[in-house]
Amino acid sequence: MPFEAFIGLRYLRAKRRNGFISFISLISIVGIALGVAALIIVLSVMNGFQKEIRGRILSVASHLEVSGYDGRLAGWRDAQAMLAKQPHVKAAAPFVSSQGLFVAYGNVRGGLVRGIEPALENKVVDVGHHMVSGKLEDLKPGSFGMTLGVELARQLGVGVGDKVTLMTPQGNITPAGMVPRSKQFTVVGIFKVDMFEFDASLAMVNLRDAQVLERMGDSVSGVRLRLDDPMLAPQLKAELRPQLPQLLVTDWTDTNANYFRAVQIEKRMMTIILTLIVAVAAFNLVSTLVMVVTDKQADIAILRTLGASPGSIMKIFVIQGAVAGVLGTLAGVASGVVIALNLDVIVPVIERIIGTKILSSDVYMIDYLPSDVQWGDVSTITIISLLLALFATLYPSWRASRTQPAEALRYE
Numbered sequence: 001m002p003f004e005a006f007i008g009l010r011y012l013r014a015k016r017r018n019g020f021i022s023f024i025s026l027i028s029i030v031g032i033a034l035g036v037a038a039l040i041i042v043l044s045v046m047n048g049f050q051k052e053i054r055g056r057i058l059s060v061a062s063h064l065e066v067s068g069y070d071g072r073l074a075g076w077r078d079a080q081a082m083l084a085k086q087p088h089v090k091a092a093a094p095f096v097s098s099q100g101l102f103v104a105y106g107n108v109r110g111g112l113v114r115g116i117e118p119a120l121e122n123k124v125v126d127v128g129h130h131m132v133s134g135k136l137e138d139l140k141p142g143s144f145g146m147t148l149g150v151e152l153a154r155q156l157g158v159g160v161g162d163k164v165t166l167m168t169p170q171g172n173i174t175p176a177g178m179v180p181r182s183k184q185f186t187v188v189g190i191f192k193v194d195m196f197e198f199d200a201s202l203a204m205v206n207l208r209d210a211q212v213l214e215r216m217g218d219s220v221s222g223v224r225l226r227l228d229d230p231m232l233a234p235q236l237k238a239e240l241r242p243q244l245p246q247l248l249v250t251d252w253t254d255t256n257a258n259y260f261r262a263v264q265i266e267k268r269m270m271t272i273i274l275t276l277i278v279a280v281a282a283f284n285l286v287s288t289l290v291m292v293v294t295d296k297q298a299d300i301a302i303l304r305t306l307g308a309s310p311g312s313i314m315k316i317f318v319i320q321g322a323v324a325g326v327l328g329t330l331a332g333v334a335s336g337v338v339i340a341l342n343l344d345v346i347v348p349v350i351e352r353i354i355g356t357k358i359l360s361s362d363v364y365m366i367d368y369l370p371s372d373v374q375w376g377d378v379s380t381i382t383i384i385s386l387l388l389a390l391f392a393t394l395y396p397s398w399r400a401s402r403t404q405p406a407e408a409l410r411y412e
Contacts, residue, residue, distance in 0.1 A: 115210020325389020
């Protein structure tokens with residue numbers, strides 16, 4: 001072992017004469033470990049929430065949509081066949097989208113009406129797995145059946161078998177003026193995807209019934225796609241736009257851009273704030289090493305008289321601080337990853353101890369703390385922590401290397 005490493009490690013261990021300094025070193029290590037662990041846990045929880053919300057959005061919203069600029073897509077069967085052959089596309093389904101007013105038992109609510117092919121829709125989105133009652137296959141063409149979000153059904157006061165009158169903005173011209181078209185539908189199913197935006201405003205009908213209601217003939221609003229990886233949607237969108245210049249191509253990040261942008265900004269700010277905690281703990285090493293350098297003035301002077309170079313003296317204290325930073329970082333990474341991977345066990349224990357639920361289902365749409373440990377984040381946190389600890393050792397080490405033997409030993 002090089003003598004610089006040997007002496008640096010000796011200084012890190014507790015002695016009777018400098019026990020307080022070693023205690024401060026221990027506090028610095030613990031501080032770095034706590035900061036790193038907190039950063040890993042918080043980012044894992046934020047990643048978990050983002051993944052959970054993304055999954056709920058994609059249970060209703062498709063990964064990619066191709067539609068006409070005027071809201072109509074003629075010859076959609078050829079477009080559907082072409083899109084289904086694209087790489088990473090698992091399924092394609094036509095849809096008709098429109099706005100409408102739902103009227104039942106004196107209650108009136110506005111919302112989105114989506115015409116679908118039930119057999120194909122189940123391949124594009126997962127809403128069929130979120131049916132509270134009924135199923136999408138009950139939407140038979142010509143029967144004018146309708147499935148509603150659970151909150152929309154509650155607001156209208158209807159259940160399966162009840163009648164709902166749907167009024168569309170496109171009206172009929174009469175001698176009395178414009179009269180909105182209306183059609184009575186029978187509720188055949190209710191779904192719940194735990195996203196208020198969809199549960200309170202979305203209704204689905206058979207594609208053919210929607211075409212009749214909107215007088216679209218054989219046209220549709222567009223084609224919805226499901227990919228094997230939703231994160232590839234922006235890339236595929238960029239590839240399709242030159243091939244389909246006359247059509248509008250959008251992906252799920254476009255329709256939910258504000259939400260995901262807000263999540264990214266929040267995650268970035270939390271990373272900065274918690275990194276500052278790690279920085280504070282790392283810079284505690286500065287005070288620790290300054291105290292060590294002051295305490296070891298005579299030792300440094302003796303080493304210099306024995307032939308140690310200023311560079312060797314600097315290495316001694318860099319090694320001492322770096323080892324403390326490595327120990328704190330490794331302890332923080334290990335504890336942070338273990339806690340983040342076991343939040344589903346730890347949080348219920350804490351809730352039983354404090355006697356209350358951290359995330360109440362009456363207030364939040366997610367009543368548990370999801371966790372998604374991303375090893376890229378863990379690696380980044382580890383590197384940042386090690387760099388901060390190394391940077392914190394430079395000034396005290398440089399100061400130690402400037403020690404003059406004659407000055408240090410004058411009063412010894």
